[in-house]
Amino acid sequence: MPAVRIGTRASALARTQTGHVADALVALGCPAVETVHVRTEGDVSTAPLSSLGGTGVFVTALRDALLDGRCDVAVHSFKDLPTAAAPVLRIAAVPVREDTRDVLCASGGRTLADLPAGARVGTGSPRRAAQLRAARPDLEVVDLRGNVDTRLGRVTSGDLDAVVLARAGLARLGRLEAVTQTFGPDLMVPAAAQGALAVEVRADEADPALLAALAALDHRTSRLEVLAERAVLAQLEAGCAAPVGATAWIDEGRSPEGGTGPVLHLRAAVVAVDGRRAVHREASAPLPAPAADPSAATDHPDDAAVAATLGAGLAEALLDAGAADVADLRAAR
Numbered sequence: 145m146p147a148v149r150i151g152t153r154a155s156a157l158a159r160t161q162t163g164h165v166a167d168a169l170v171a172l173g174c175p176a177v178e179t180v181h182v183r184t185e186g187d188v189s190t191a192p193l194s195s196l197g198g199t200g201v202f203v204t205a206l207r208d209a210l211l212d213g214r215c216d217v218a219v220h221s222f223k224d225l226p227t228a229a230a231p232v233l234r235i236a237a238v239p240v241r242e243d244t245r246d247v248l249c250a251s252g253g254r255t256l257a258d259l260p261a262g263a264r265v266g267t268g269s270p271r272r273a274a275q276l277r278a279a280r281p282d283l284e285v286v287d288l289r290g291n292v293d294t295r296l297g298r299v300t301s302g303d304l305d306a307v308v309l310a311r312a313g314l315a316r317l318g319r320l321e322a323v324t325q326t327f328g329p330d331l332m333v334p335a336a337a338q339g340a341l342a343v344e345v346r347a348d349e350a351d352p353a354l355l356a357a358l359a360a361l362d363h364r365t366s367r368l369e370v371l372a373e374r375a376v377l378a379q380l381e382a383g384c385a386a387p388v389g390a391t392a393w394i395d396e397g398r399s400p401e402g403g404t405g406p407v408l409h410l411r412a413a414v415v416a417v418d419g420r421r422a423v424h425r426e427a428s429a430p431l432p433a434p435a436a437d438p439s440a441a442t443d444h445p446d447d448a449a450v451a452a453t454l455g456a457g458l459a460e461a462l463l464d465a466g467a468a469d470v471a472d473l474r475a476a477r
C-alpha cells in the first residue's frame with residue numbers, strides 16, 4: 145500500500161500542526177505517512193499581506209498540491225480557509241481544537257491594563273486591532289506580520305511593547321511562556337475557527353485506511369463549533385479582513401432551561417476599526433444528543449443544520465443591529 149502523503153507549508157507552526165496530524169493518522173491505522181513541503185505565496189512573499197490580495201494566500205498552493213496529486217492530505221489552520229467550499233475537495237476531519245482565545249505577549253509581564261498610554265502593540269489583524277482600540281483607544285496599534293517567532297522577536301528587541309497572537313499557535317510551538325494575558329471574549333472575541341485545524345482530502349479519496357483514520361480523528365464538538373462560527377462569516381458575507389469575531393462553545397451538561405442535552409453557544413462581534421463602535425450578539429441552541437442508537441435519532445434535526453442555522457441567525461441579528469454601518473464587512477485588505 146502506498147504511503148499517505150501529507151502536504152504542509154514550511155513555517156514552524158504549519159510543520160508542527162502537520163506533524164501532529166501525521167502522528168495521529170499513523171496511530172489511527174494509516175500504515176505509512178510521509179510529509180511533502182509546499183511553498184505558498186503567503187510564505188514566499190515578504191510584501192505586506194495587504195498587497196497580496198484576496199482570501200486564502202496561505203491556502204491556495206496547498207490545495208493545488210492536493211488537486212495535482214502531489215499530496216493526499218492537506219492540513220490547514222481552519223481560520224485561514226475562506227468560507228466558500230472548495231470544489232472537488234472535502235474537509236474530512238476537524239481534530240480536537242486548541243484553545244480558541246487571543247493572548248497578549250507584552251514586555252515586563254504586562255497586561256493590557258498595565259500598558260502605558262501610547263504603548264506600541266503589534267497585530268496584522270483588523271479584528272484584533274479594532275478590539276484593542278475599543279479597549280484602549282490610547283494605544284498605538286502597529287501593523288505586523290511574519291511567523292510567530294518574528295512577531296515575538298519584535299517585543300524582545302524592544303521595538304514593540306506587545307503583540308497579540310492566537311494562544312493556539314503558541315501552545316503548538318511550546319511558546320506559552322511568552323503569554324502575559326489571555327483575553328476573554330468580553331475583551332476580544334476570537335476569529336471564527338481559531339485554534340482549529342481542517343484536514344482536507346480530494347472528494348474522491350478512496351483509501352480505506354486513510355478514510356477510517358480521518359473519521360476517527362474528527363471531533364464532533366470542534367467541528368460543530370467551527371461550523372457555527374463560520375456560518376456567521378458566511379451569512380455576513382464577511383471578507384477575510386473584516387473586523388468580525390465569532391466564538392462557539394458546547395456545554396455538554398444541562399441547559400439553563402433544565403433540558404438534559406448538549407447546548408451550542410455562540411457569540412459574535414463586529415467592531416469598527418477605530419474601536420469606537422461595536423455590535424455584540426449571543427445566541428444558543430440545544431443540539432440533538434449523540435444517539436446511542438443512531439437509527440433512533442431520525443426525529444432530531446441534523447446537528448450540523450442546528451449549528452449552521454444558529455450562525456446564520458446570529459449574523460442576521462448583527463445586521464439588524466447595524467453591523468454593516470459599524471464596519472466594512474466586505475474588507476479583503
Ligand SMILES: NCc1[nH]cc(CCC(=O)O)c1CC(=O)O
Nearest residue numbers: 221223309310312313338339340
Ligand atoms: N493567520 C495566521 C494564523 N493562522 C492560524 C494561527 C494560529 C493558530 C490557530 O488559530 O489555529 C495564526 C497565527 C496567529 O493568529 O497568531
